[in-house]
Every structure is written in C-alpha cells, then in structure tokens.
Amino acid sequence: MPPDKSRPVRTFLRRHPLTGFFLLAYGLSWLAWLPYMLSEDGLAVFRFRYPSVLGTSQFLGVMPGAYLGPIFSAYLMTRLLEGRPGVRRWLRAFLRWRAGARWYLLALAGVPAIMVTATFALPGAAGALSLPAAPAVLAFLPMLLVQLVTTGLAEEPGWREYALPRVQQRYGPMAGALILGPLWAGWHLPLFLTGWRMGASALGTVVEFLLFTLVLNIVVTWLFNSTRESLPVVMLFHANINNFGSVLWPAFFPAIPVLDSRYLVGLIGFGALALVIVVATRGRLGYRRMETCANAGQRYGAAADIC
Secondary structure, eight states, rough: OOOOTTTHHHHHHHHHHHHHHHHHHHHHHHHHHHHHHSSTTOOSSSOOOOOOOTSSSSSHHHHHEEEHIIHHHHHHHHHHHHHHHHHHHHHHHGGOOOOOOHHHHIIIHHHHHHHHHHHTTTTHHHHOOOOHHHHHHHHHHHHHHIIIIIIHHHHHHIIIIIIIIHHHHHHHHHHHHHHHHHHHHTTTTGGGSSSSBBOHHHHHHHHHHHHHHHHHHHHHHHHHHHSSSSSHHHHHHHHHHHHHHEEEEEOOOTTHHHHHHHHHHHHHHHHHHHHHHHHHHTTOOOOOOOOOOHHHHHHHHHOOTOO
C-alpha cells in the first residue's frame, strides 16, 4: 500500500486547529478570489468581466470564495477533529436561535440607531440628513435576507462558532477579541483590489476598515457570549450592519460619499459601544464559561492550540 502523503497535513491540522482553520479560510478564499481580482472588475489583467446579479458582480465574483473560506474551513476542521458527531454539533448551532428579544432588537434596531447617531460626528452630516426614498425602504428587508444567507452564513459559522470559542479558551475574551479582529479583517484585504471597494481612497479606507473591524469584533464577541453563543443573532447583527450600510444609510445621507465614510461611521459608533462594553464588563465581554483543558478538548478537539 502506498504511503499516505496527506498524513503530515492531517497531523498538523489536528495539532493546530486554529492555525489550520485560518490557513484554510485565507487560502481557499484568496485562491477563489484571484480570477475576480485579475478581471476587469479588479486589476484588469485579463479582459473579462463577471456577470452582474442584482446590479453587482460581487455575487459571482466574491461569494464563491466567501463560502469556501470561513464556513467551509470550519466544516472541514470540525469533520477532521471530531468526525460526524462533531459536525452534527456544529450544525446544531445554526438553530441556536433562542435568545432574549433584546438581542434581536439590538441586531435589528440597534444597528441603524448606532450608525445614524455616529454619522452626526461627521462635518455637515446634520444638514445632509433626509428621509429615505420608498425604493430604499422597500428593498431593506429583502436585502437583509440576502445579506443573511450570503455574508452572515458565509462568515459567522467560521469566525464565531468555530474560531471564537477556541481563541477565548486559549487567550481569554479580551485578548481573544483583539486577536480575532485583525484576522477577520485581513481575510477581506484582497477584495480592496476589486469592485468590492475599488474607487475608495485606498490606504485611508483600508486603515479605517481594519480599525472598524477590530472594534466591531469586540462588540460581536460580547454579543455572542451574552446570547449563550447564539449563531443566528450574530449572523443577523453582521448582516444588518452590511445591509443598513449599503441600502438605507446612503438614503439617509445621500450627500455623504459612501465608500469614504461608512467605515469611519462604523468605527465611531461601534468603537464607542465597544468602549462601553469593555468598561462595563471589565474586559470579560460576557464570557462565563471557563472550562478545563480536558473539557475544552472534548468540545473543540484535543489539540495543542487550545492548551
């Protein structure tokens, strides 16, 4: 029988479940995004353009790589570490919707309130405020559902349900949030070379995005912990930030350039909320569970990256 050449890779992934997850999430997504980056929707190295769906090429250019990244990598690592029983436990998290109504209210109404309030910190924002037109209002709920099954589904089962508990188990909630935030942000970086964010003032926008994602991850970590790890709540929260920021926020402030201002608004609003959360929870971010190394191994896969 020929030797199993995949055994060293499997051994490495089993011993380093966090490192393995991030390598897979980055590698699979970035490889899948490469044609999009090189197309006319990006750097225009190749003379072809992705077809438009719902007015954007991102559905076909971005989403396949997004689905291959966090969610698929989490599935692969869970299957490798824990087998089918682990996959079944991981999938049950998708149905962990029972959380207090206040958390859904935060995800649905809190996000617009935070973003609109934070916008008034920008010069001239008060004079730019207007009532959204009917088409934007009517598009809000359908596009929220689209964001939920695209961005929310593609990312949160990986970053939060798989990676966050392991990062917190090893480093604690505050340090874990500060570690996962830049890794979450860095995964998006190739997309700044595409129509996803092409046209914004590059360096300034990237820096604002990195800082925004860092403070947002503190908020999402607190939300995940406080809802007893409710994946549906954090998926809805994430989806609504993207949806409100692209559908209704520009309609409320049509005179403010979206690409150059939205991350700054998010940084101001969610940065203030993150500061309140850190102070109020003394850096615990709603984290209650302190499992032993043995119990953590049973839940997250016995591996050196945890203990």
